Amino acid sequence: MTFHFTQPLTLTLGHLYPDQLNLYGDRGNIMTLRWRCQQRGIQLRVVGLGIGDALAPDEFDLLFIGGGQDKEQAPVSQDLHDIKGIGLWAAIEDDMPVLAVCGGYQLLAHYYRPADGPDMRGLGVFDAWTIHKGTSTPRCIGDIAINWNGKTLVGFENHGGRTYLGTAKPLGHVLKGSGNNAEDHTEGAVYRNAYGTYLHGSLLPKNPHFADYLLSLALQRKYGRTAMESLFAPIESEHESMNGNGHMQTPLSANGTHATATAQPEMITPLLKPLDDTLEWEAHAALLERLGLYTEATTVLRTRQSI
Numbered sequence: 400m401t402f403h404f405t406q407p408l409t410l411t412l413g414h415l416y417p418d419q420l421n422l423y424g425d426r427g428n429i430m431t432l433r434w435r436c437q438q439r440g441i442q443l444r445v446v447g448l449g450i451g452d453a454l455a456p457d458e459f460d461l462l463f464i465g466g467g468q469d470k471e472q473a474p475v476s477q478d479l480h481d482i483k484g485i486g487l488w489a490a491i492e493d494d495m496p497v498l499a500v501c502g503g504y505q506l507l508a509h510y511y512r513p514a515d516g517p518d519m520r521g522l523g524v525f526d527a528w529t530i531h532k533g534t535s536t537p538r539c540i541g542d543i544a545i546n547w548n549g550k551t552l553v554g555f556e557n558h559g560g561r562t563y564l565g566t567a568k569p570l571g572h573v574l575k576g577s578g579n580n581a582e583d584h585t586e587g588a589v590y591r592n593a594y595g596t597y598l599h600g601s602l603l604p605k606n607p608h609f610a611d612y613l614l615s616l617a618l619q620r621k622y623g624r625t626a627m628e629s630l631f632a633p634i635e636s637e638h639e640s641m642n643g644n645g646h647m648q649t650p651l652s653a654n655g656t657h658a659t660a661t662a663q664p665e666m667i668t669p670l671l672k673p674l675d676d677t678l679e680w681e682a683h684a685a686l687l688e689r690l691g692l693y694t695e696a697t698t699v700l701r702t703r704q705s706i
């Protein structure tokens with residue numbers, strides 16, 4: 400059964416420190432979320448939040464923080480503590496989806512101890528900490544693939560810091576690559592709907608299922624499952640559901656409200672109209688093959704891993 404929106408859905412994405420934390424194409428994550436919303440008629444507004452800008456959690460539906468070199472992380476650490484930390488904590492405790500990559504991820508844990516200089520304080524959202532083991536220790540660099548809830552996530556990593564988890568749950572487990580610390584096969588961290596990861600790449604273009612998962616979390620949080628169902632209506636036929644001025648409309652039920660779709664709550668995620676992700680999955684599978692993960696690559700191409 401297909402559905403259409405009966406009123407435009409809107410989301411506001413806060414892009415934290417776009418000028419400081421923007422390594423390895425992390426902006427591609429923003430472009431991917433924007434495109435995947437656009438293809439579904441969802442209006443996505445992106446707001447950059449630089450050093451000194453306040454973070455009012457009620458103004459946003461999801462947040463992104465990218466990666467950066469040590470020298471950029473230091474002022475960001477200070478700003479998180481002086482200005483944005485309280486708003487960011489409030490957003491996370493209110494289940495706002497947050498994606499934090501590499502340097503941004505490290506600063507959402509307790510601290511990042513660089514090779515040189517003092518510890519950089521983190522927010523402690525993730526019960527974890529990061530230690531750079533000195534320039535004589537090889538950096539974690541290269542393609543990486545992990546298992547995320549039985550599906551694969553692929554990307555590129557380049558970090559000197561080694562992250563160790565306390566009680567924080569990992570995002571996934573390393574299939575090939577380093578992950579958090581090249582020792583315990585964990586990668587990333589999760590707290591409520593905040594996701595930390597070392598996967599650059601950028602991450603989301605090659606992992607459309609994870610991009611849609613974040614968008615679904617934001618939509619369900621903003622509109623709620625019941626409201627989401629009422630915003631969607633089954634399309635009986637183009638003719639029946641077009642009104643006089645040619646706009647699609649939901650047949651009104653007896654009490655004048657939009658007929659609630661028969662979608663079950665668990666159907667809301669698929670209510671994000673599936674997109675043609677052929678190219679994305681081919682890129683995903685190609686990276687798996689480069690890592691020698693041929694079985695996983697075949698699975699991806701066969702199942703397209705829709706969530």
Ligand code: GLN
Binds near residue numbers: 467468
């Ligand atoms: N500067 C941090 C490190 O080297 C983070 C690097 C990054 O964001 N790619 O571990």
